[in-house]
Amino acid sequence: MSESSVRLNVFKTYKLYVGGKFPRSESGRVYEVSDSKGKWLANAPLSSRKDARDAVVAARKAFGGWAGTTAYNRGQILYRIAEMLEGRREQFVREVGEAEGLSKSKAGAVVDAAIDRWVWYAGWTDKIGQVVGGANPVAGPFFNLSTPEPTGVVTVVAPQDSSFLGLVSVIAPVIATGNTAVVIASEKAPLPALSLGEVLATSDLPGGVVNILSGKAAEMGPHLAAHQDVNAIDLAGADAALAKELEVAAADNLKRVLRPQPVDDWTADPGTHRMTAFLETKTVWHPTGSLGASGSSY
Amino acid sequence: MASLFEYAPAPESRSVVDIAPSYGLFIDGEFTDAADGKVFKTISPSSEEVLSEVAQAGAADVDRAVKAARKAFEKWSALPGSERAKYLFRIARIIQERSRELAVLETLDNGKPIKETRDADLPLVAAHFFYYAGWADKLDHAGYGANPRPLGVAGQVIPWNFPLLMLAWKIAPALATGNTVVLKPAETTPLSALFFADICRQAGLPKGVVNIIPGYGDAGAELVAHPDVNKVAFTGSTAVGKAIARQVAGTDKKVTLELGGKGANIVFDDAPIDQAVEGIVTGIFFNQGQVCCAGSRLLVQESIHDELLDSLKRRLSTLRLGDPLDKNTDIGAINSAEQLARITALAETGEAEGAERWSPACELPSAGYWFAPTLFTNVTQAHTVARDEIFGPVLSVLTFRTPDEAVAKANNSQYGLSAGIWTEKGSRILAVANKLRAGVVWANTFNKFDPTSPFGGYKESGFGREGGRHGLEAYLDV
Numbered sequence: 001m002s003e004s005s006v007r008l009n010v011f012k013t014y015k016l017y018v019g020g021k022f023p024r025s026e027s028g029r030v031y032e033v034s035d036s037k038g039k040w041l042a043n044a045p046l047s048s049r050k051d052a053r054d055a056v057v058a059a060r061k062a063f064g065g066w067a068g069t070t071a072y073n074r075g076q077i078l079y080r081i082a083e084m085l086e087g088r089r090e091q092f093v094r095e096v097g098e099a100e101g102l103s104k105s106k107a108g109a110v111v112d113a114a115i116d117r118w119v120w121y122a123g124w125t126d127k128i129g130q131v132v133g134g135a136n137p138v139a140g141p142f143f144n145l146s147t148p149e150p151t152g153v154v155t156v157v158a159p160q161d162s163s164f165l166g167l168v169s170v171i172a173p174v175i176a177t178g179n180t181a182v183v184i185a186s187e188k189a190p191l192p193a194l195s196l197g198e199v200l201a202t203s204d205l206p207g208g209v210v211n212i213l214s215g216k217a218a219e220m221g222p223h224l225a226a227h228q229d230v231n232a233i234d235l236a237g238a239d240a241a242l243a244k245e246l247e248v249a250a251a252d253n254l255k256r257v258l259r260p261q262p263v264d265d266w267t268a269d270p271g272t273h274r275m276t277a278f279l280e281t282k283t284v285w286h287p288t289g290s291l292g293a294s295g296s297s298y
Numbered sequence: 299m300a301s302l303f304e305y306a307p308a309p310e311s312r313s314v315v316d317i318a319p320s321y322g323l324f325i326d327g328e329f330t331d332a333a334d335g336k337v338f339k340t341i342s343p344s345s346e347e348v349l350s351e352v353a354q355a356g357a358a359d360v361d362r363a364v365k366a367a368r369k370a371f372e373k374w375s376a377l378p379g380s381e382r383a384k385y386l387f388r389i390a391r392i393i394q395e396r397s398r399e400l401a402v403l404e405t406l407d408n409g410k411p412i413k414e415t416r417d418a419d420l421p422l423v424a425a426h427f428f429y430y431a432g433w434a435d436k437l438d439h440a441g442y443g444a445n446p447r448p449l450g451v452a453g454q455v456i457p458w459n460f461p462l463l464m465l466a467w468k469i470a471p472a473l474a475t476g477n478t479v480v481l482k483p484a485e486t487t488p489l490s491a492l493f494f495a496d497i498c499r500q501a502g503l504p505k506g507v508v509n510i511i512p513g514y515g516d517a518g519a520e521l522v523a524h525p526d527v528n529k530v531a532f533t534g535s536t537a538v539g540k541a542i543a544r545q546v547a548g549t550d551k552k553v554t555l556e557l558g559g560k561g562a563n564i565v566f567d568d569a570p571i572d573q574a575v576e577g578i579v580t581g582i583f584f585n586q587g588q589v590c591c592a593g594s595r596l597l598v599q600e601s602i603h604d605e606l607l608d609s610l611k612r613r614l615s616t617l618r619l620g621d622p623l624d625k626n627t628d629i630g631a632i633n634s635a636e637q638l639a640r641i642t643a644l645a646e647t648g649e650a651e652g653a654e655r656w657s658p659a660c661e662l663p664s665a666g667y668w669f670a671p672t673l674f675t676n677v678t679q680a681h682t683v684a685r686d687e688i689f690g691p692v693l694s695v696l697t698f699r700t701p702d703e704a705v706a707k708a709n710n711s712q713y714g715l716s717a718g719i720w721t722e723k724g725s726r727i728l729a730v731a732n733k734l735r736a737g738v739v740w741a742n743t744f745n746k747f748d749p750t751s752p753f754g755g756y757k758e759s760g761f762g763r764e765g766g767r768h769g770l771e772a773y774l775d776v
Contacts, residue, residue: 072750123433124432126429127436127750129750131440131441288728289726289728
């Protein structure tokens with residue numbers, strides 16, 4: 001007992017999660033992360049625009065494979081993330097509690113809600129197509145079917161306050177439908193996000209599908225919003241001025257933009273809008289022919 | 299040729315499954331004896347070996363099971379959808395974990411090849427639970443209005459051809475939508491449903507939400523007739539389906555019926571022959587043809603009839619019939635002596651009515667119930683083998699000259715469950731599909747199933763759909 005009380009615990013070096021690996025920032029920069037009372041917690045990587053570009057490359061590389069997996073398989077993997085998180089629940093309760101100044105029970109409720117959120121989106125992967133797609137009864141002899149498809153690489157500016165439930169609530173809908181993500185974690189509370197990378201890495205999620213950067217949204221955001229190989233941006237964690245700046249930059253290649261929306265309660269039913277914001281609709285036409293008398297007209 | 303390429307036996311091990319000498323009814327979370335103490339034996343149709351002795355439900359047991367389901371309904375239906383979802387996800391995962399055990403069990407009790415239980419039945423069972431798990435907390439998005447409500451107690455009667463898969467089709471959507479269930483498996487294949495009861499226990503499912511009552515048709519009839527059952531779901535013969543439809547008349551029970559079929563598999567002259575032959579074989583010899591959506595009528599365009607039949611016969615000669623646990627077996631045992639007698643009688647009728655019968659050289663094992671793959675050619679639409687559902691490995695071959703004729707012949711049936719179209723031309727596929735009166739149309743493939751895809755029939759193949767968003771409606775008060 002006395003031995004354990006004098007044992008020095010081992011700190012974790014928090015690292016980025018990019019392309020399935022855990023690099024430090026190429027810039028060599030870190031910044032101090034402290035808890036709600038100002039106590040030092042860790043030195044987090046202060047990602048650079050080069051890190052952001054590397055993350056886009058990784059996300060693009062992963063997109064074809066991820067979008068091409070069956071919806072069923074994506075659902076299995078998202079559910080696996082929930083299983084892995086459940087097993088590391090205590091770690092996240094501690095990290096979320098420290099990050100957001102929550103009691104153990106309140107932090108526990110937040111982590112539980114985040115786990116359940118993965119389950120919610122795991123179930124959506126193979127249902128969203130039936131809910132937002134379907135056959136179109138065109139006035140002609142054509143088979144006409146609309147199906148949703150992922151838009152591509154999505155930059156996600158994660159919520160600043162809800163460092164974990166908010167984070168999960170913006171990542172999961174992006175990848176559930178087959179997009180890949182470059183995520184800028186909450187600037188002041190990035191540690192739960194960086195730890196989430198460790199969970200994703202052990203959940204059968206292919207490397208590069210989710211890439212997590214810590215640092216300043218105001219520094220990386222403009223580069224990602226202007227990046228020509230990014231297809232969409234979720235501005236959830238951007239303040240009004242930054243959101244406007246990023247939306248202007250995003251117009252350059254007509255990125256799909258999800259503007260920041262006030263969220264009072266991240267535990268509320270998330271609906272489907274965070275998925276549909278990053279979906280394209282593809283409509284396929286094919287002649288049905290007709291049964292002529294001779295049968296030759298088709 | 300045969301001796302040179304003889305296969306060594308490759309049996310799947312039976313040791314992964316531990317079958318108890320006896321099983322009770324699973325009511326209110328407990329295994330219990332039948333009220334009148336009756337039991338029946340379940341045997342392995344490939345060897346006639348007795349596998350276990352199972353309690354046989356009677357009227358009193360049906361009543362007890364319905365009461366247990368009613369008692370469990372209030373709490374189960376009041377659970378948040380997200381919590382019901384997590385129970386179903388647990389069940390899906392446990393099925394995945396135990397899938398080899400369940401595959402071997404199903405092969406033993408049903409007689410179908412391990413190749414099928416391992417690669418088709420079990421993956422589909424797990425996927426079905428996984429799929430409907432995800433719906434449990436998304437019912438507001440299913441297109442039935444806000445907060446659709448469950449019906450109550452579902453009485454479900456399933457057949458022996460896909461015992462565990464039919465259980466999944468019935469139980470997964472029922473639980474996802476907040477109903478509780480009483481399920482009667484077929485008397486020849488009760489074991490996988492009883493193993494499922496154990497999976498419910500492992501998943502921590504509340505007592506009474508799922509009740510399993512093995513028994514005969516009388517127990518099924520009692521269940522359907524029980525006044526406290528709100529929903530009847532039946533998969534089986536059209537004759538029994540009609541009896542159920544009469545029985546529920548005048549009540550407010552919601553009913554879905556998935557009944558017989560006589561699927562037409564239409565091959566046009568531009569179809570890739572080898573691919574079509576594989577599809578025809580899958581269509582009628584998958585699960586020994588004991589499939590309601592089997593492609594049991596082959597409609598082949600006259601100009602390619604001889605070429606196609608030559609290829610088909612050559613292919614049938616390579617099918618391997620025998621020990622269902624052997625990984626190389628294509629054709630397993632017929633499920634029961636009764637079914638074998640029915641197939642045998644219908645095939646004899648086919649011959650007597652003048653159709654030409656052909657089977658490949660094929661040695662049948664001495665014990666168990668076996669029927670060689672069989673073709674009938676020179677079949678007309680008036681022949682019994684072209685009209686009646688045989689539910690066995692028997693294919694009737696008819697011809698046509700024009701697409702119109704193909705469609706007319708395909709639709710000339712009391713049934714309307716499935717159909718197949720083989721052609722390289724997309725517009726022909728869609729035009730023909732448009733005219734077919736069938737619930738599932740496969741183009742350049744056959745016997746494909748997926749939990750997201752609605753399945754069910756037109757006409758006397760029943761009504762209601764299972765699978766997909768559509769499958770929720772059967773269990774919602776909408």
